[in-house]
Amino acid sequence: MYRTIDRRVLGLLGPGLLFIAASPLLASPPEHKDSRFIVKNRPVVVLQNIVDGRIEVKSWKNHEILVTSTAASDKVDIDIEQVGDRIDISASAMVASSQPHDIEANFQLTVPEETELQLRTQTGLIYVEQVNGDMKLQSVAGDVHLKEVSGYIIVKTAGGSLVCNMCGGKLEFTSISGSAQVLAPALTSVNLMTTTGNILYDGDFVRTGLYTMNSGRGLVEVRFSGSNSFDLNAHTNLGNVDNQAAAFLKPDTHSSRHSTQKFAHSLFGTVGQGLAKVELSSYSGTIRILKRN
Amino acid sequence: MQCKELEEVLEQDGFSPLPLAAREHLASCSACQGLVADLTTIVASARQIPAELDPPDRIWISLQSQLRAEGIIIDQPAVVAEQRAPWWQNISALFRPRVLVSAGVAAALTLAVYFQTHKPTEVPVAATVVAPAPKAEVPAAERANQVTPASAPAPLQQASAATHTSAHDSATSLRPSPSELAGTTLMNVEQDVPSMQLAGNSAVDTSLRQNLRTLNEFIAECQQRLKQNPQDEVAREYLYSAYQQKAELLSAMMESGRSEH
Numbered sequence: 001m002y003r004t005i006d007r008r009v010l011g012l013l014g015p016g017l018l019f020i021a022a023s024p025l026l027a028s029p030p031e032h033k034d035s036r037f038i039v040k041n042r043p044v045v046v047l048q049n050i051v052d053g054r055i056e057v058k059s060w061k062n063h064e065i066l067v068t069s070t071a072a073s074d075k076v077d078i079d080i081e082q083v084g085d086r087i088d089i090s091a092s093a094m095v096a097s098s099q100p101h102d103i104e105a106n107f108q109l110t111v112p113e114e115t116e117l118q119l120r121t122q123t124g125l126i127y128v129e130q131v132n133g134d135m136k137l138q139s140v141a142g143d144v145h146l147k148e149v150s151g152y153i154i155v156k157t158a159g160g161s162l163v164c165n166m167c168g169g170k171l172e173f174t175s176i177s178g179s180a181q182v183l184a185p186a187l188t189s190v191n192l193m194t195t196t197g198n199i200l201y202d203g204d205f206v207r208t209g210l211y212t213m214n215s216g217r218g219l220v221e222v223r224f225s226g227s228n229s230f231d232l233n234a235h236t237n238l239g240n241v242d243n244q245a246a247a248f249l250k251p252d253t254h255s256s257r258h259s260t261q262k263f264a265h266s267l268f269g270t271v272g273q274g275l276a277k278v279e280l281s282s283y284s285g286t287i288r289i290l291k292r293n
Numbered sequence: 294m295q296c297k298e299l300e301e302v303l304e305q306d307g308f309s310p311l312p313l314a315a316r317e318h319l320a321s322c323s324a325c326q327g328l329v330a331d332l333t334t335i336v337a338s339a340r341q342i343p344a345e346l347d348p349p350d351r352i353w354i355s356l357q358s359q360l361r362a363e364g365i366i367i368d369q370p371a372v373v374a375e376q377r378a379p380w381w382q383n384i385s386a387l388f389r390p391r392v393l394v395s396a397g398v399a400a401a402l403t404l405a406v407y408f409q410t411h412k413p414t415e416v417p418v419a420a421t422v423v424a425p426a427p428k429a430e431v432p433a434a435e436r437a438n439q440v441t442p443a444s445a446p447a448p449l450q451q452a453s454a455a456t457h458t459s460a461h462d463s464a465t466s467l468r469p470s471p472s473e474l475a476g477t478t479l480m481n482v483e484q485d486v487p488s489m490q491l492a493g494n495s496a497v498d499t500s501l502r503q504n505l506r507t508l509n510e511f512i513a514e515c516q517q518r519l520k521q522n523p524q525d526e527v528a529r530e531y532l533y534s535a536y537q538q539k540a541e542l543l544s545a546m547m548e549s550g551r552s553e554h
Contacts, residue, residue, distance in 0.1 A: 140501060141497060141499075158542060158545070159503065159504050195507065195508060196511065235527075283515070
Protein backbone atom coordinates (compact mmCIF):
# COMPACT_ATOMS: atom_id res chain seq x y z
CA MET A 1 0.00 0.00 0.00
CA TYR A 2 2.78 2.39 0.91
CA ARG A 3 4.39 1.76 -2.44
CA THR A 4 1.12 2.67 -4.20
CA ILE A 5 0.84 5.91 -2.26
CA ASP A 6 4.46 6.71 -2.89
CA ARG A 7 3.98 6.31 -6.61
CA ARG A 8 0.87 8.48 -6.63
CA VAL A 9 2.56 11.13 -4.54
CA LEU A 10 5.59 11.07 -6.72
CA GLY A 11 3.42 11.21 -9.81
CA LEU A 12 1.85 14.40 -8.52
CA LEU A 13 4.98 15.90 -6.99
CA GLY A 14 7.15 15.43 -10.04
CA PRO A 15 5.38 17.83 -12.38
CA GLY A 16 4.68 20.15 -9.46
CA LEU A 17 8.34 20.44 -8.56
CA LEU A 18 9.22 20.91 -12.21
CA PHE A 19 6.69 23.73 -12.46
CA ILE A 20 7.97 25.38 -9.29
CA ALA A 21 11.53 25.14 -10.53
CA ALA A 22 10.61 26.63 -13.87
CA SER A 23 8.27 29.33 -12.56
CA PRO A 24 10.93 32.03 -12.01
CA LEU A 25 11.97 31.62 -15.60
CA LEU A 26 8.41 31.90 -16.77
CA ALA A 27 7.50 34.76 -14.44
CA SER A 28 8.91 37.81 -16.13
CA PRO A 29 12.01 38.32 -18.24
CA PRO A 30 14.39 41.17 -17.35
CA GLU A 31 13.14 44.45 -18.71
CA HIS A 32 15.78 46.25 -20.76
CA LYS A 33 15.39 49.90 -21.68
CA ASP A 34 17.54 52.58 -23.34
CA SER A 35 16.93 56.29 -22.78
CA ARG A 36 18.87 59.15 -24.41
CA PHE A 37 19.05 62.72 -23.21
CA ILE A 38 20.71 65.65 -24.96
CA VAL A 39 22.55 67.98 -22.57
CA LYS A 40 24.35 71.29 -23.11
CA ASN A 41 26.74 72.14 -20.34
CA ARG A 42 28.20 70.04 -17.56
CA PRO A 43 25.29 67.76 -16.65
CA VAL A 44 24.36 66.34 -13.29
CA VAL A 45 23.16 62.77 -12.97
CA VAL A 46 21.29 61.80 -9.82
CA LEU A 47 20.61 58.10 -9.50
CA GLN A 48 18.79 56.72 -6.49
CA ASN A 49 18.73 52.98 -6.66
CA ILE A 50 16.65 52.01 -3.66
CA VAL A 51 16.79 48.39 -4.74
CA ASP A 52 19.83 46.24 -5.41
CA GLY A 53 21.85 46.47 -8.52
CA ARG A 54 24.99 47.55 -10.23
CA ILE A 55 25.64 51.06 -11.49
CA GLU A 56 28.24 51.50 -14.19
CA VAL A 57 29.22 54.90 -15.53
CA LYS A 58 31.52 55.52 -18.47
CA SER A 59 32.13 58.57 -20.58
CA TRP A 60 32.13 59.54 -24.24
CA LYS A 61 32.66 62.69 -26.28
CA ASN A 62 28.98 63.27 -27.04
CA HIS A 63 26.83 65.88 -25.33
CA GLU A 64 24.37 63.19 -24.62
CA ILE A 65 23.56 60.84 -21.77
CA LEU A 66 22.60 57.28 -22.49
CA VAL A 67 20.88 55.40 -19.70
CA THR A 68 20.50 51.67 -20.11
CA SER A 69 18.45 50.13 -17.35
CA THR A 70 17.72 46.51 -16.73
CA ALA A 71 15.11 45.53 -14.17
CA ALA A 72 15.16 41.95 -13.02
CA SER A 73 11.40 41.79 -12.68
CA ASP A 74 8.27 43.86 -13.00
CA LYS A 75 8.43 44.45 -9.26
CA VAL A 76 10.86 47.31 -9.83
CA ASP A 77 9.70 50.75 -10.84
CA ILE A 78 12.28 52.77 -12.78
CA ASP A 79 11.68 56.46 -13.27
CA ILE A 80 13.92 58.64 -15.45
CA GLU A 81 13.41 62.34 -15.89
CA GLN A 82 15.34 65.19 -17.48
CA VAL A 83 15.21 68.69 -16.04
CA GLY A 84 17.53 70.88 -18.06
CA ASP A 85 20.98 69.44 -17.68
CA ARG A 86 19.99 67.31 -14.74
CA ILE A 87 18.97 63.71 -15.17
CA ASP A 88 17.06 62.15 -12.28
CA ILE A 89 16.91 58.40 -12.18
CA SER A 90 15.25 56.35 -9.49
CA ALA A 91 14.55 52.70 -9.02
CA SER A 92 12.29 51.51 -6.26
CA ALA A 93 10.56 48.29 -5.26
CA MET A 94 6.85 48.07 -5.78
CA VAL A 95 6.56 45.09 -3.44
CA ALA A 96 8.65 43.70 -0.65
CA SER A 97 10.49 40.54 -1.55
CA SER A 98 13.10 38.43 0.12
CA GLN A 99 14.02 36.58 -3.05
CA PRO A 100 17.59 37.34 -4.06
CA HIS A 101 17.89 39.19 -7.38
CA ASP A 102 14.13 39.53 -7.51
CA ILE A 103 14.18 43.23 -6.79
CA GLU A 104 17.17 44.35 -8.75
CA ALA A 105 17.85 47.09 -11.24
CA ASN A 106 21.14 47.50 -13.06
CA PHE A 107 22.17 50.70 -14.78
CA GLN A 108 24.72 51.50 -17.42
CA LEU A 109 25.27 55.19 -17.97
CA THR A 110 27.30 56.78 -20.70
CA VAL A 111 27.85 60.44 -19.95
CA PRO A 112 29.94 63.37 -21.21
CA GLU A 113 33.43 63.41 -19.70
CA GLU A 114 32.59 66.48 -17.64
CA THR A 115 29.67 65.26 -15.57
CA GLU A 116 28.70 65.48 -11.93
CA LEU A 117 27.36 62.33 -10.34
CA GLN A 118 25.26 61.50 -7.32
CA LEU A 119 24.78 57.77 -7.19
CA ARG A 120 23.25 55.64 -4.49
CA THR A 121 22.61 51.93 -4.32
CA GLN A 122 22.19 49.19 -1.75
CA THR A 123 24.29 46.16 -2.51
CA GLY A 124 25.47 46.39 -6.08
CA LEU A 125 28.80 47.62 -7.36
CA ILE A 126 29.23 51.25 -8.32
CA TYR A 127 31.77 51.53 -11.10
CA VAL A 128 32.85 54.86 -12.58
CA GLU A 129 35.47 55.26 -15.26
CA GLN A 130 36.96 58.33 -16.94
CA VAL A 131 34.55 60.91 -15.62
CA ASN A 132 35.67 64.36 -14.49
CA GLY A 133 33.39 66.09 -12.05
CA ASP A 134 32.32 66.17 -8.45
CA MET A 135 30.71 62.96 -7.35
CA LYS A 136 28.96 61.60 -4.29
CA LEU A 137 28.67 57.84 -4.24
CA GLN A 138 26.78 56.02 -1.51
CA SER A 139 26.23 52.36 -0.90
CA VAL A 140 25.24 50.10 1.98
CA ALA A 141 27.05 46.90 1.14
CA GLY A 142 28.13 47.42 -2.44
CA ASP A 143 31.71 48.19 -3.40
CA VAL A 144 32.77 51.31 -5.24
CA HIS A 145 35.37 51.09 -7.98
CA LEU A 146 36.72 54.23 -9.57
CA LYS A 147 39.14 54.37 -12.44
CA GLU A 148 40.65 57.52 -13.90
CA VAL A 149 38.13 59.86 -12.34
CA SER A 150 38.78 63.32 -10.96
CA GLY A 151 36.93 65.95 -9.00
CA TYR A 152 35.73 66.25 -5.47
CA ILE A 153 34.90 62.62 -4.78
CA ILE A 154 32.87 61.64 -1.74
CA VAL A 155 32.30 57.94 -1.09
CA LYS A 156 30.22 56.73 1.80
CA THR A 157 29.44 53.10 2.60
CA ALA A 158 28.44 50.96 5.54
CA GLY A 159 30.23 47.80 4.50
CA GLY A 160 31.27 48.40 0.93
CA SER A 161 34.89 48.90 -0.03
CA LEU A 162 36.51 51.45 -2.28
CA VAL A 163 39.08 50.89 -4.96
CA CYS A 164 40.29 54.14 -6.47
CA ASN A 165 42.68 53.68 -9.35
CA MET A 166 44.41 56.68 -10.91
CA CYS A 167 42.06 59.19 -9.32
CA GLY A 168 42.65 62.94 -9.20
CA GLY A 169 41.31 65.84 -7.19
CA LYS A 170 39.99 65.39 -3.66
CA LEU A 171 38.80 62.16 -2.10
CA GLU A 172 36.76 61.57 1.01
CA PHE A 173 35.87 58.06 2.09
CA THR A 174 33.82 57.11 5.13
CA SER A 175 32.85 53.59 6.05
CA ILE A 176 32.17 51.33 9.00
CA SER A 177 33.63 48.05 7.85
CA GLY A 178 34.62 48.80 4.29
CA SER A 179 38.23 49.02 3.18
CA ALA A 180 39.85 51.56 0.89
CA GLN A 181 42.56 51.09 -1.71
CA VAL A 182 43.95 54.15 -3.39
CA LEU A 183 46.28 53.18 -6.21
CA ALA A 184 48.46 55.41 -8.38
CA PRO A 185 46.62 58.56 -7.35
CA ALA A 186 47.05 62.19 -8.32
CA LEU A 187 45.01 63.46 -5.40
CA THR A 188 45.69 66.73 -3.64
CA SER A 189 43.49 66.00 -0.66
CA VAL A 190 42.62 62.65 0.84
CA ASN A 191 40.53 61.86 3.87
CA LEU A 192 39.91 58.16 4.46
CA MET A 193 38.10 56.95 7.53
CA THR A 194 36.89 53.46 8.39
CA THR A 195 36.09 51.84 11.70
CA THR A 196 37.24 48.29 11.05
CA GLY A 197 38.32 48.21 7.42
CA ASN A 198 41.85 48.42 6.05
CA ILE A 199 43.41 51.30 4.17
CA LEU A 200 46.03 51.06 1.49
CA TYR A 201 47.54 54.12 -0.16
CA ASP A 202 49.97 53.18 -2.87
CA GLY A 203 51.28 56.18 -4.75
CA ASP A 204 52.67 59.66 -4.68
CA PHE A 205 51.85 62.53 -2.40
CA VAL A 206 51.32 65.74 -4.29
CA ARG A 207 53.28 68.71 -2.95
CA THR A 208 51.17 70.83 -0.58
CA GLY A 209 48.61 68.05 -0.45
CA LEU A 210 46.88 66.97 2.78
CA TYR A 211 46.40 63.29 3.44
CA THR A 212 44.53 61.89 6.42
CA MET A 213 43.95 58.17 6.86
CA ASN A 214 42.29 56.72 9.89
CA SER A 215 41.16 53.23 10.77
CA GLY A 216 39.79 52.14 14.13
CA ARG A 217 40.89 48.54 14.04
CA GLY A 218 42.21 47.93 10.56
CA LEU A 219 45.60 48.15 8.93
CA VAL A 220 46.70 51.48 7.50
CA GLU A 221 49.42 50.96 4.93
CA VAL A 222 51.19 53.63 2.93
CA ARG A 223 53.60 52.93 0.10
CA PHE A 224 55.45 55.99 -1.15
CA SER A 225 58.18 56.60 -3.65
CA GLY A 226 61.62 58.01 -2.97
CA SER A 227 60.91 61.18 -4.93
CA ASN A 228 58.03 62.15 -2.64
CA SER A 229 58.18 65.05 -0.24
CA PHE A 230 56.04 64.94 2.86
CA ASP A 231 55.87 65.26 6.61
CA LEU A 232 54.57 62.14 8.30
CA ASN A 233 52.69 61.85 11.53
CA ALA A 234 51.59 58.33 12.40
CA HIS A 235 49.93 57.44 15.66
CA THR A 236 48.14 54.40 17.01
CA ASN A 237 46.64 54.11 20.43
CA LEU A 238 46.88 50.39 21.07
CA GLY A 239 48.41 49.05 17.86
CA ASN A 240 51.84 49.33 16.33
CA VAL A 241 53.55 51.54 13.82
CA ASP A 242 55.52 49.27 11.54
CA ASN A 243 58.11 51.48 9.92
CA GLN A 244 59.69 49.61 7.04
CA ALA A 245 61.10 52.75 5.50
CA ALA A 246 63.26 54.01 8.34
CA ALA A 247 66.16 54.62 5.99
CA PHE A 248 64.15 57.18 4.05
CA LEU A 249 62.53 58.99 6.93
CA LYS A 250 64.47 61.90 8.34
CA PRO A 251 63.65 63.49 11.65
CA ASP A 252 60.68 65.81 11.30
CA THR A 253 62.23 69.04 10.08
CA HIS A 254 59.20 71.12 10.98
CA SER A 255 58.77 69.96 14.52
CA SER A 256 60.75 69.02 17.58
CA ARG A 257 59.00 65.66 17.67
CA HIS A 258 61.12 62.83 16.45
CA SER A 259 60.70 59.11 16.65
CA THR A 260 61.63 56.73 13.91
CA GLN A 261 62.02 53.48 15.77
CA LYS A 262 60.27 50.41 14.49
CA PHE A 263 57.08 49.15 16.15
CA ALA A 264 56.31 52.14 18.29
CA HIS A 265 52.96 53.76 18.96
CA SER A 266 53.81 56.88 17.07
CA LEU A 267 56.14 58.09 14.39
CA PHE A 268 57.10 61.51 13.11
CA GLY A 269 59.36 61.98 10.17
CA THR A 270 60.04 63.75 6.92
CA VAL A 271 60.65 62.52 3.43
CA GLY A 272 62.33 64.99 1.10
CA GLN A 273 61.50 68.56 1.98
CA GLY A 274 58.29 67.67 3.74
CA LEU A 275 56.03 69.60 1.39
CA ALA A 276 52.92 67.48 1.74
CA LYS A 277 51.34 66.54 5.04
CA VAL A 278 50.44 62.94 5.81
CA GLU A 279 48.59 61.94 8.97
CA LEU A 280 47.96 58.30 9.71
CA SER A 281 46.09 57.15 12.76
CA SER A 282 44.54 54.07 14.22
CA TYR A 283 42.99 53.04 17.48
CA SER A 284 44.11 49.44 17.75
CA GLY A 285 45.29 48.58 14.27
CA THR A 286 48.72 48.56 12.71
CA ILE A 287 50.15 51.41 10.68
CA ARG A 288 52.68 50.30 8.12
CA ILE A 289 54.96 52.57 6.12
CA LEU A 290 56.79 51.24 3.11
CA LYS A 291 58.82 52.63 0.29
CA ARG A 292 57.97 51.25 -3.14
CA ASN A 293 60.80 49.67 -5.11
CA MET B 294 -22.84 72.23 0.19
CA GLN B 295 -20.28 71.03 -2.31
CA CYS B 296 -17.49 68.44 -1.84
CA LYS B 297 -14.82 71.16 -1.68
CA GLU B 298 -16.71 72.98 1.05
CA LEU B 299 -16.97 69.81 3.07
CA GLU B 300 -13.22 69.33 2.73
CA GLU B 301 -12.71 72.84 4.06
CA VAL B 302 -14.95 72.09 7.02
CA LEU B 303 -12.94 68.95 7.73
CA GLU B 304 -9.72 70.92 7.47
CA GLN B 305 -10.96 73.50 9.93
CA ASP B 306 -12.82 71.38 12.44
CA GLY B 307 -11.74 67.81 11.90
CA PHE B 308 -14.26 65.24 13.05
CA SER B 309 -15.89 67.45 15.62
CA PRO B 310 -19.67 67.46 15.09
CA LEU B 311 -20.21 68.59 11.53
CA PRO B 312 -22.62 71.39 10.66
CA LEU B 313 -26.04 70.33 9.42
CA ALA B 314 -25.27 71.27 5.80
CA ALA B 315 -22.13 69.20 5.87
CA ARG B 316 -23.92 66.21 7.33
CA GLU B 317 -26.63 66.44 4.70
CA HIS B 318 -24.06 66.57 1.93
CA LEU B 319 -22.17 63.66 3.43
CA ALA B 320 -25.32 61.57 3.59
CA SER B 321 -25.85 61.94 -0.13
CA CYS B 322 -22.26 61.97 -1.50
CA SER B 323 -20.47 58.67 -1.82
CA ALA B 324 -17.12 60.35 -2.66
CA CYS B 325 -17.15 62.34 0.56
CA GLN B 326 -18.26 59.28 2.50
CA GLY B 327 -15.20 57.51 1.12
CA LEU B 328 -12.98 60.44 2.10
CA VAL B 329 -14.31 60.48 5.65
CA ALA B 330 -13.96 56.71 5.90
CA ASP B 331 -10.34 56.93 4.74
CA LEU B 332 -9.53 59.68 7.20
CA THR B 333 -11.17 57.75 10.02
CA THR B 334 -9.08 54.70 9.17
CA ILE B 335 -5.88 56.76 9.04
CA VAL B 336 -6.55 58.36 12.41
CA ALA B 337 -7.47 55.02 13.99
CA SER B 338 -4.37 53.34 12.55
CA ALA B 339 -2.15 56.18 13.64
CA ARG B 340 -3.41 55.88 17.19
CA GLN B 341 -2.48 52.20 17.22
CA ILE B 342 1.14 52.92 16.40
CA PRO B 343 3.03 52.04 19.55
CA ALA B 344 4.58 54.94 21.35
CA GLU B 345 8.30 55.10 20.84
CA LEU B 346 10.89 56.35 23.19
CA ASP B 347 11.30 60.07 23.65
CA PRO B 348 14.82 61.32 24.17
CA PRO B 349 15.37 63.02 27.51
CA ASP B 350 14.25 66.62 27.81
CA ARG B 351 17.78 67.81 28.40
CA ILE B 352 18.64 66.92 24.81
CA TRP B 353 15.91 69.19 23.48
CA ILE B 354 16.90 71.97 25.82
CA SER B 355 20.50 71.71 24.79
CA LEU B 356 19.73 71.41 21.10
CA GLN B 357 17.29 74.28 21.20
CA SER B 358 19.70 76.59 22.99
CA GLN B 359 22.48 75.66 20.62
CA LEU B 360 20.36 76.31 17.55
CA ARG B 361 19.14 79.56 19.03
CA ALA B 362 22.68 80.62 19.86
CA GLU B 363 23.69 79.97 16.29
CA GLY B 364 20.73 81.98 15.01
CA ILE B 365 19.24 78.99 13.24
CA ILE B 366 15.98 79.31 15.15
CA ILE B 367 14.47 82.57 16.22
CA ASP B 368 11.94 82.95 18.99
CA GLN B 369 8.47 83.59 17.58
CA PRO B 370 5.96 85.89 19.25
CA ALA B 371 3.60 84.06 21.59
CA VAL B 372 0.63 84.94 19.36
CA VAL B 373 1.91 82.69 16.64
CA ALA B 374 2.13 79.76 18.97
CA GLU B 375 -1.48 80.23 19.97
CA GLN B 376 -2.79 80.11 16.43
CA ARG B 377 -5.18 77.27 15.92
CA ALA B 378 -3.51 74.38 14.18
CA PRO B 379 -5.40 72.78 11.32
CA TRP B 380 -6.66 69.25 11.84
CA TRP B 381 -4.03 67.63 9.65
CA GLN B 382 -1.36 68.89 11.99
CA ASN B 383 -3.19 67.16 14.81
CA ILE B 384 -3.02 63.93 12.85
CA SER B 385 0.63 64.44 12.06
CA ALA B 386 1.27 65.01 15.74
CA LEU B 387 0.34 61.38 16.27
CA PHE B 388 3.46 60.43 14.37
CA ARG B 389 5.60 62.68 16.48
CA PRO B 390 7.35 59.95 18.47
CA ARG B 391 8.92 58.57 15.31
CA VAL B 392 10.03 62.03 14.33
CA LEU B 393 11.44 62.49 17.79
CA VAL B 394 13.49 59.35 17.51
CA SER B 395 15.00 60.56 14.25
CA ALA B 396 15.62 63.91 15.80
CA GLY B 397 17.10 62.17 18.80
CA VAL B 398 19.63 60.58 16.53
CA ALA B 399 20.33 63.99 15.05
CA ALA B 400 20.68 65.43 18.52
CA ALA B 401 23.06 62.73 19.60
CA LEU B 402 24.99 63.30 16.43
CA THR B 403 25.14 67.02 17.07
CA LEU B 404 26.22 66.48 20.64
CA ALA B 405 28.80 63.91 19.70
CA VAL B 406 30.30 66.24 17.12
CA TYR B 407 30.13 69.14 19.50
CA PHE B 408 31.88 67.28 22.27
CA GLN B 409 34.47 66.02 19.92
CA THR B 410 35.36 69.54 18.93
CA HIS B 411 34.74 71.16 22.33
CA LYS B 412 36.14 68.62 24.70
CA PRO B 413 35.93 69.84 28.31
CA THR B 414 39.41 70.59 29.44
CA GLU B 415 40.83 70.15 32.89
CA VAL B 416 43.14 73.16 32.68
CA PRO B 417 42.99 75.59 35.58
CA VAL B 418 40.56 78.43 35.01
CA ALA B 419 43.22 81.02 35.63
CA ALA B 420 45.05 79.72 32.62
CA THR B 421 41.98 80.02 30.42
CA VAL B 422 42.49 83.41 28.86
CA VAL B 423 40.28 83.10 25.82
CA ALA B 424 37.06 81.17 25.96
CA PRO B 425 34.58 80.82 23.11
CA ALA B 426 31.93 83.47 23.39
CA PRO B 427 28.28 82.66 22.77
CA LYS B 428 27.21 83.74 19.29
CA ALA B 429 23.98 85.25 20.53
CA GLU B 430 22.52 86.48 23.75
CA VAL B 431 20.91 83.73 25.77
CA PRO B 432 18.60 84.73 28.62
CA ALA B 433 20.01 84.13 32.07
CA ALA B 434 17.13 81.86 33.00
CA GLU B 435 17.83 79.67 30.06
CA ARG B 436 21.50 79.57 30.83
CA ALA B 437 20.63 78.30 34.26
CA ASN B 438 18.55 75.54 32.73
CA GLN B 439 21.29 74.39 30.46
CA VAL B 440 22.74 71.45 32.25
CA THR B 441 24.54 69.89 29.34
CA PRO B 442 28.19 70.52 28.55
CA ALA B 443 27.10 72.45 25.46
CA SER B 444 26.71 75.47 27.67
CA ALA B 445 29.87 74.89 29.62
CA PRO B 446 32.17 77.33 27.83
CA ALA B 447 30.04 80.40 28.54
CA PRO B 448 30.63 80.73 32.28
CA LEU B 449 34.36 80.53 31.72
CA GLN B 450 34.48 84.09 30.47
CA GLN B 451 34.06 86.26 33.52
CA ALA B 452 33.65 84.21 36.64
CA SER B 453 36.37 84.29 39.21
CA ALA B 454 38.40 81.17 39.67
CA ALA B 455 36.83 80.20 42.97
CA THR B 456 33.29 80.86 41.91
CA HIS B 457 33.77 79.11 38.66
CA THR B 458 35.36 76.10 40.22
CA SER B 459 32.48 75.53 42.58
CA ALA B 460 29.90 76.17 39.87
CA HIS B 461 31.73 73.94 37.49
CA ASP B 462 31.95 71.16 40.06
CA SER B 463 28.29 71.49 40.82
CA ALA B 464 27.30 71.41 37.15
CA THR B 465 29.62 68.51 36.51
CA SER B 466 28.02 66.49 39.24
CA LEU B 467 24.54 67.14 37.84
CA ARG B 468 25.06 66.57 34.17
CA PRO B 469 25.73 63.26 32.47
CA SER B 470 29.00 62.90 30.68
CA PRO B 471 28.94 63.46 26.90
CA SER B 472 29.69 59.82 26.47
CA GLU B 473 26.75 58.75 28.63
CA LEU B 474 24.46 61.21 26.95
CA ALA B 475 25.20 60.12 23.41
CA GLY B 476 25.35 56.46 24.37
CA THR B 477 21.99 56.51 26.17
CA THR B 478 20.25 58.29 23.34
CA LEU B 479 21.60 55.92 20.75
CA MET B 480 20.77 52.89 22.89
CA ASN B 481 17.19 54.08 23.16
CA VAL B 482 16.93 54.45 19.43
CA GLU B 483 18.55 51.09 18.86
CA GLN B 484 15.88 49.31 20.88
CA ASP B 485 13.52 49.69 17.95
CA VAL B 486 15.84 48.17 15.43
CA PRO B 487 15.64 44.42 16.22
CA SER B 488 11.95 44.28 15.42
CA MET B 489 12.24 46.47 12.36
CA GLN B 490 12.09 45.08 8.87
CA LEU B 491 14.67 47.25 7.22
CA ALA B 492 15.10 47.37 3.49
CA GLY B 493 13.03 44.24 2.85
CA ASN B 494 16.15 42.75 1.39
CA SER B 495 18.09 40.12 3.23
CA ALA B 496 21.52 41.20 1.98
CA VAL B 497 21.01 44.84 2.90
CA ASP B 498 19.42 43.97 6.24
CA THR B 499 22.29 41.63 7.04
CA SER B 500 24.85 44.25 6.16
CA LEU B 501 23.15 46.98 8.19
CA ARG B 502 22.81 44.75 11.23
CA GLN B 503 26.35 43.43 10.87
CA ASN B 504 27.73 46.95 10.74
CA LEU B 505 25.67 47.91 13.77
CA ARG B 506 27.19 44.97 15.64
CA THR B 507 30.64 46.04 14.46
CA LEU B 508 30.12 49.55 15.78
CA ASN B 509 28.73 48.28 19.08
CA GLU B 510 31.76 46.08 19.57
CA PHE B 511 34.07 48.96 18.81
CA ILE B 512 32.14 51.27 21.13
CA ALA B 513 32.33 48.68 23.90
CA GLU B 514 36.08 48.40 23.33
CA CYS B 515 36.54 52.16 23.61
CA GLN B 516 34.29 52.37 26.67
CA GLN B 517 36.23 49.60 28.35
CA ARG B 518 39.44 51.44 27.62
CA LEU B 519 38.03 54.68 29.03
CA LYS B 520 36.94 52.92 32.19
CA GLN B 521 40.45 51.71 32.69
CA ASN B 522 42.04 54.97 31.64
CA PRO B 523 39.67 57.95 31.75
CA GLN B 524 42.41 60.28 30.55
CA ASP B 525 42.79 58.48 27.22
CA GLU B 526 41.70 61.29 24.91
CA VAL B 527 42.37 59.25 21.79
CA ALA B 528 39.98 56.54 22.94
CA ARG B 529 37.44 59.25 23.69
CA GLU B 530 37.79 60.70 20.21
CA TYR B 531 37.31 57.29 18.65
CA LEU B 532 34.31 56.69 20.87
CA TYR B 533 32.63 59.90 19.75
CA SER B 534 33.44 59.15 16.18
CA ALA B 535 31.85 55.70 16.56
CA TYR B 536 28.79 57.29 18.14
CA GLN B 537 28.53 59.61 15.19
CA GLN B 538 28.69 56.70 12.78
CA LYS B 539 26.18 54.75 14.81
CA ALA B 540 23.78 57.67 14.76
CA GLU B 541 24.06 57.87 11.01
CA LEU B 542 23.64 54.13 10.63
CA LEU B 543 20.57 54.03 12.87
CA SER B 544 19.12 56.93 10.96
CA ALA B 545 19.69 55.06 7.70
CA MET B 546 18.16 51.91 9.15
CA MET B 547 15.07 53.75 10.28
CA GLU B 548 14.84 55.43 6.93
CA SER B 549 14.99 52.04 5.24
CA GLY B 550 12.28 50.71 7.49
CA ARG B 551 10.12 53.74 6.86
CA SER B 552 10.48 53.70 3.10
CA GLU B 553 9.50 50.06 3.09
CA HIS B 554 6.28 50.49 5.03
